[in-house]
Amino acid sequence: MTRLDVDLVLVGGGGAASLVLAALDRHGVGGLRIAVVDPVRRRGQDRTWAFWGHPDTDLDPLLSASWHQVEVVTPARRRVLDLTPLRYAMLRSGPVYDRAAEAERRLDAIRIAAPADVVRDDGTGVVVRTGDGRAIRAGWALDSRPRPPARAGRTTWLQHFRGWWLEADRPVFDPRRAVLMDFRTPQPARGVSFGYVLPVSDRYALVEYTEFSPDLLTDAGYDAALADYRDLLGLDPGGLRVREVENGVIPMTDAPFPARPSPRVVRLGTAGGATRPSTGFTFSAMYRQADQVARALAAGRPPVPAPAYPARHRWMDAVALRALDSGGVGGPDFFDRLFDRNPAERVLRFLDGVTTPAEEIAIMNSTRLRPMIAATAGDAAQRLRDRLRPARPAPAIPAAVVGGPQRPVPDSEN
Numbered sequence: 298m299t300r301l302d303v304d305l306v307l308v309g310g311g312g313a314a315s316l317v318l319a320a321l322d323r324h325g326v327g328g329l330r331i332a333v334v335d336p337v338r339r340r341g342q343d344r345t346w347a348f349w350g351h352p353d354t355d356l357d358p359l360l361s362a363s364w365h366q367v368e369v370v371t372p373a374r375r376r377v378l379d380l381t382p383l384r385y386a387m388l389r390s391g392p393v394y395d396r397a398a399e400a401e402r403r404l405d406a407i408r409i410a411a412p413a414d415v416v417r418d419d420g421t422g423v424v425v426r427t428g429d430g431r432a433i434r435a436g437w438a439l440d441s442r443p444r445p446p447a448r449a450g451r452t453t454w455l456q457h458f459r460g461w462w463l464e465a466d467r468p469v470f471d472p473r474r475a476v477l478m479d480f481r482t483p484q485p486a487r488g489v490s491f492g493y494v495l496p497v498s499d500r501y502a503l504v505e506y507t508e509f510s511p512d513l514l515t516d517a518g519y520d521a522a523l524a525d526y527r528d529l530l531g532l533d534p535g536g537l538r539v540r541e542v543e544n545g546v547i548p549m550t551d552a553p554f555p556a557r558p559s560p561r562v563v564r565l566g567t568a569g570g571a572t573r574p575s576t577g578f579t580f581s582a583m584y585r586q587a588d589q590v591a592r593a594l595a596a597g598r599p600p601v602p603a604p605a606y607p608a609r610h611r612w613m614d615a616v617a618l619r620a621l622d623s624g625g626v627g628g629p630d631f632f633d634r635l636f637d638r639n640p641a642e643r644v645l646r647f648l649d650g651v652t653t654p655a656e657e658i659a660i661m662n663s664t665r666l667r668p669m670i671a672a673t674a675g676d677a678a679q680r681l682r683d684r685l686r687p688a689r690p691a692p693a694i695p696a697a698v699v700g701g702p703q704r705p706v707p708d709s710e711n
């Protein structure tokens with residue numbers, strides 16, 4: 298068996314690893330021997346990242362669109378939020394993967410196109426064994442292979458969605474604003490649903506239907522929900538073409554995703570807990586952690602980022618998920634109150650896990666007190682019960698429901 302010796306091995310080369318490679322290049326980390334192990338070389342538009350942040354980062358040239366204003370819509374009202382000094386942005390995966398490939402070349406990284414089967418920390422280094430019989434020994438491993446959490450959570454929801462990239466015959470979208478969440482969609486019996494619109498121009502936009510709930514829909518179910526949302530937006534199907542379809546499933550759970558399973562293995566991305574349990578947003582935490590990893594290596598320190606979110610945020614998310622799951626709090630009401638009673642910028646920084654405790658008290662005060670107290674008590678009681686009984690294994694995160702290649706999209710392709 299051949300063995301390759303490197304300083305750093307990236308196990309998994311998707312979103313989190315791409316951002317690490319770009320950050321290593323950006324911070325001029327030189328002289329490191331790097332390997333990337335992934336059976337797939339990610340290319341093209343397999344997902345669209347929406348996130349908020351300050352403008353003028355290295356990502357700006359890669360963005361498809363950005364907005365200083367977004368709308369949050371409920372059956373009762375349409376709220377226009379000014380995000381300044383932040384902005385909401387849309388980044389398609391293609392430019393990110395291209396940027397990572399360029400960084401990989403400049404860093405002289407070695408690409409191994411095989412699955413990693415074993416990642417073993419022996420105390421002085423990490424050995425990665427691949428499905429095609431290769432072995433890589435590294436000083437450190439950054440592991441972002443998708444995996445279920447270490448044990449079942451108290452609440453296990455999924456964010457699952459389908460989006461259509463719609464091209465219109467005439468101007469029908471307002472490119473000055475994105476729709477962040479539109480809760481006028483019919484709400485599921487258990488869970489929350491909303492639509493959103495990310496316009497790139499007045500004729501081209503990503504329109505999505507999303508649910509936060511325990512179970513996926515069927516292929517036809519997503520199409521029907523999305524067609525209903527398109528109709529709710531008043532878009533004429535006859536004047537639209539579906540250019541691309543995007544599907545996804547993201548975990549929303551208070552189950553643990555250990556970020557440091559052993560001293561020299563660091564987990565990143567969804568597998569490392571970068572997905573915010575209450576929203577499914579992941580990108581900002583991945584970007585932040587990639588920057589921290591690169592800065593640490595540039596300074597000759599171990600590539601260990603700060604936790605994706607503070608422990609108190611994970612606790613607040615556990616309580617919020619529980620309140621939503623029990624039905625004590627309605628999803629549209631929960632998000633509407635958050636945006637009604639706080640500056641949008643504070644809510645967004647809270648969701649990124651970067652608010653102060655005083656701001657968090659203000660956020661907590663904007664939720665309905667009684668169901669939140671009940672959820673807090675229920676969460677505490679279940680934590681206690683969990684300590685007394687053996688941990689239950691977590692269910693696997695299901696794959697997204699993808700329609701067949703010949704699947705006609707209702708009404709809109711003609």
Ligand SMILES: Cc1cc2nc3c(=O)[nH]c(=O)nc-3n(C[C@H](O)[C@H](O)[C@H](O)COP(=O)(O)OP(=O)(O)OC[C@H]3O[C@@H](n4cnc5c(N)ncnc54)[C@H](O)[C@@H]3O)c2cc1C
Pocket residue numbers: 308309310311312313314334335336337339343344345346347348411412413414441442443543544545546547565566567568577578579580581
């Ligand atoms: C369609 C979609 C849209 C999303 N949109 C948003 C959004 O708008 N905003 C947001 O914040 N988050 C979003 N997310 C969530 C999150 O940002 C993404 O899932 C992100 O890609 C997670 O990065 P990752 O590196 O953890 O996982 P991935 O990007 O999935 O990368 C994991 C990599 O591991 C590789 N791998 C698998 N098995 C092995 C193995 N055995 N050995 C080696 N490699 C392996 C895979 O091939 C893959 O390349 C979205 C997710 C999806 C699916």
